[in-house]
Amino acid sequence: MKQKPIIGITMGDAAGVGPEIIVKALNHEEIYKNCRPIVIGDKEILERVLPIVESKQKIHSVEGPEQAIFSYGTIDVIDLNLLSADLPFGKVSADAGNAAYQYLAKAVELAKEKRINSICTAPLNKEALHKGGHMYPGHTEILAELTDTEDFSMMLTTPNLRVIHLTTHMGLIKAIESITPERTYKVVKLAYDTLRNAGMENPRIAVCGINPHAGENGLFGNGEEEEKLEPGIQRAQKEGIDVTGPLPADTLFFRAGRGDFDMVVACYHDQGHAPIKVMGIEEGVNITVGLKGGIVRTSVDHGTAFDIAGENIADEKSMIAAIRSAYELAPKYE
Incomplete structure (x- = not known):
């Protein structure tokens, strides 16, 4: 034992x-x-x-x-x-x-x-x-x-939700500018390694889109999902990591809360913090990973x-x- x-x-x-x-x-x-x-x-x-x-x-x-x-x-x-x-x-x-x-x-x-x-x-x-x-x-x-x-990230948890962030304390425009395929990959890998080290055999990770509806094939935004998120996600997938996305944030947190995913990757501060606060502000935990x-x-x-x-x-x-x-x-x- x-x-x-x-x-x-x-x-x-x-x-x-x-x-x-x-x-x-x-x-x-x-x-x-x-x-x-x-x-x-x-x-x-x-x-x-x-x-x-x-x-x-x-x-x-x-x-x-x-x-x-x-x-x-x-x-x-x-x-x-x-x-x-x-x-x-x-x-x-x-x-x-x-x-x-x-x-x-x-x-x-x-x-x-x-x-x-x-x-x-x-x-x-x-x-x-x-x-x-x-x-x-x-x-x-x-x-x-x-x-x-040098490479670490903020992770927030409630009893039913885990969220890790690509960016945190910066303005929204700067946050979006600072997201790169490399940063996306590194944070997905941090999430994966953290859950694996804790004993989870095959963590399921999902990445939020930056724009409404995750861009909806170019309808919203200027291709940020395709430029900044997808290459990092695909790199992680090639390494055998079970990561999905980018997905619309407005439904992703609900899906994660019901158990579809073990970790959500949020693109900016409020995208990740707001659901955590709503789902469990009294039991919210701030975690440093990486x-x-x-x-x-x-x-x-x-x-x-x-x-x-x-x-x-x-x-x-x-x-x-x-x-x-x-x-x-x-x-x-x-």
Whole structure:
């Protein structure tokens, strides 16, 4: 019987809701039935959170996954001991920003060494990160640098839908201009490799069209599907990948939601994000795929929520979903 995957959960910015939602999520027994979670953070912060969220869990400090108990009711933590227990909630802190970076760096180190199977991140705060001396826009850019990765992509999931993007945070005109056959092929291959590494034997992938009705044989647009998408799709098909498209986006997401496809490739931000938000905003998960070494990172689909930090208001549903995605997509190590 194969061991359940080990999921490294980084605490994020400790002045935000990260510690709370981690403790709340790990109070759900289903997590321990499917994986072996271990927090990378600060023991004293987690212990401070226990009475706030009215939890009877115990915190167990370890040096690495090898010493963890992985038992429901006990939260294993690799204690980096970077923060004071009286760190103020809801305030930007250089110390918390630096700590959030160090938690992630430790997680990447463990993933590279194959001591954890995947990474799940609580949210960080960009301003705090910068004050702490780390000038990155967010988690994704840190992960790309720490793993020396150039080609990666954003993937979003809900319980019934997986979407990966050709482009994300750019204007629509620029997004369409930036799509190339090479980018189409690479993202299809990333989707395929990610699902294969997670144990799916023959993933079924579908690519959205750029124009309404996927261009409808030249009726809409200026041949973008034929120029930018089809050559990349055909290249992937020649390699034996089960990929279909381009297909009209207005019906494709429905078809994927009912189970016709295992992954949808969206051409631009809102094409992929809108269906995810409609089908499951509370359980949406942001995933970084394509990192070198096959490392998969999942994240909650919300921020640090400084305005409610430390008040036992934050909902753990997205963290539970992120942990679930982390173990479902975790590379299978022998």
